[in-house]
Amino acid sequence: MKGRIFTAAVVAATLAAVTASVPARAADAPTIEELVEGAKKEGRLVVLLLQPTQQHNREIVMEAFKSRFGLDIDIEWSPMHPTTLMSRLNAESPSGRFSADIGQGSVDDLWPSVEKGYVARMDWPATFGSMLESIDQAAGGVPPEMSGTVLSMFDxxxxxxxxxxxxxxxxxxxxxxxxxxxxxxxxxxxxxxxxxxxxxxxxxxxxxxxxxxxxxxxxxxxxxxxxxxxxxxxxxxxxxxxxxxxxxxxxxxxxxxxxxxxxxxxxxxxxLGMKVFVPAYAPNPNAARLFAAWFTTEGMALVGESEHLGQLGNPNSVVGRELSRQIExxxxxxxxxxxxxxxxxxxxxxxxxxxxxxxx
CATH class of the missing domain: 3.40.190.10 (Periplasmic binding protein-like II)
Structure with a gap:
C-alpha cells in the first residue's frame, strides 16, 4: 500500500513538473486583442537587440510594429551584446524584476536561464497562428526542453x-x-x-x-x-x-x-541560431510578446536583406538561400x-x- 501511495505521489509530482515546464495550452493562451490592449496600457517597450545594426532600419522596424497593431507607445532600443545580456538577466532576475522586455541570444547561452525560469514561456502558434503565418517556423528548431521560450531571428x-x-x-x-x-x-x-x-x-x-x-x-x-x-x-x-x-x-x-x-x-x-526571447520578469510583457512574435516573422523580412541576415531553412529568406548555396x-x-x-x-x-x- 505504501509503495502504491509513494508511486502515485511521484507520478503526480512528475506530472506537475512537466505541466509547469511546457507552454500554456491553446485554451489558456492570450488573444492578440488582449495583448494589444495590455500593450496600450503599458505604453512602453525596452528592446536590447543588436540587430538591426543600422539605426534607420531600427526606426523602420519600430514604426512598422506600432502601425501593425495600432499602438502609440514609447520604444527604447538599447543594443546589448548577448554575452552581457545573459549576465544581466541572471543578475537581475532572482529579485523577480528585470529592466528590459526583449533580448536575444543563442540557445546554448540561453539554456541556463531557461532552466532557472528567467525566460518567459508561451504557446506562440496558439496566439499568433491566425495572423502570422510563419510563427510555427519561428517557434520551432530548438531542443524540446526549450519549446515555447524562444523565437528564431536569424542564423x-x-x-x-x-x-x-x-x-x-x-x-x-x-x-x-x-x-x-x-x-x-x-x-x-x-x-x-x-x-x-x-x-x-x-x-x-x-x-x-x-x-x-x-x-x-x-x-x-x-x-x-x-x-x-x-x-x-x-x-x-x-x-x-x-x-x-x-x-x-x-x-x-x-x-x-x-x-x-x-x-x-x-x-x-x-x-548558431540567434533567438529572440521575452524575460520572465519583463516590465511590459504584453508589448514584449507582440513585438517578439511580429519581429521574428514580419519584422525581419523588412530589414533582413539590407542587414545581410537570413535563415538557412527559410525558403523566403534571400540571404539564407544564398548562404545555403555557398555552403553546398x-x-x-x-x-x-x-x-x-x-x-x-x-x-x-x-x-x-x-x-x-x-x-x-
Missing amino acids: LVYGLVWNTDFVEEADLPRSFADLADESWNQRIALNSYHIAPVDYLSYEIGAEPTIDLVGKLLDNNPVLKAGSGAVGAAVSAGEAAVGTGMAYATDLAIDRGEPVRFRPFTDYTPV EAGSKVVSVSSIAQFGELAETRKVIDKMIADR
Whole structure:
C-alpha cells in the first residue's frame, strides 16, 4: 500500500513538473486583442537587440510594429551584446524584476536561464497562428526542453574571413585544419572567447579532436580578439590576413568599402541560431510578446536583406538561400546544436580551451 501511495505521489509530482515546464495550452493562451490592449496600457517597450545594426532600419522596424497593431507607445532600443545580456538577466532576475522586455541570444547561452525560469514561456502558434503565418517556423528548431521560450531571428553563419589586400583567394586555407598550418603562423585572428566558432565543432567531432585543433591553432600565435566582430575588424584593419568570422558582419563591412571577404570552410560550417526571447520578469510583457512574435516573422523580412541576415531553412529568406548555396558549393557540413546534452559537453570543452588560452 505504501509503495502504491509513494508511486502515485511521484507520478503526480512528475506530472506537475512537466505541466509547469511546457507552454500554456491553446485554451489558456492570450488573444492578440488582449495583448494589444495590455500593450496600450503599458505604453512602453525596452528592446536590447543588436540587430538591426543600422539605426534607420531600427526606426523602420519600430514604426512598422506600432502601425501593425495600432499602438502609440514609447520604444527604447538599447543594443546589448548577448554575452552581457545573459549576465544581466541572471543578475537581475532572482529579485523577480528585470529592466528590459526583449533580448536575444543563442540557445546554448540561453539554456541556463531557461532552466532557472528567467525566460518567459508561451504557446506562440496558439496566439499568433491566425495572423502570422510563419510563427510555427519561428517557434520551432530548438531542443524540446526549450519549446515555447524562444523565437528564431536569424542564423549566424561562421566561416573564413580574409583581407583581399594581403592574400589572394587561391592561396587561402580551405578547412579549419588548414589554419593550423605553419604558413599561417602570426597571420590569423581568432576569437578569445573560447576560440569560437571552433569550440562548436565539438558538436560534430567531439571534445578531444576540438581541443587538439585549438591547441594547434594557438601554436600558430594568432591575434586574439574579444569577439567574432572584433576578429573581423582586425582582419579588415590588416592586423591579420585571415580569421574566423561571420557572414553577415563581413557583408556589412563590404558595404562600408572595407577590403574583406567571406566564404565557408570546406569541412564544417558552424551555424548558431540567434533567438529572440521575452524575460520572465519583463516590465511590459504584453508589448514584449507582440513585438517578439511580429519581429521574428514580419519584422525581419523588412530589414533582413539590407542587414545581410537570413535563415538557412527559410525558403523566403534571400540571404539564407544564398548562404545555403555557398555552403553546398563548398561541400561543407553544417554544425549546430541538436540536444540539451550537448550544452553541458560544450561547457566542459570551453573550460579546457579557456585554460589553454590563459596558459599561453
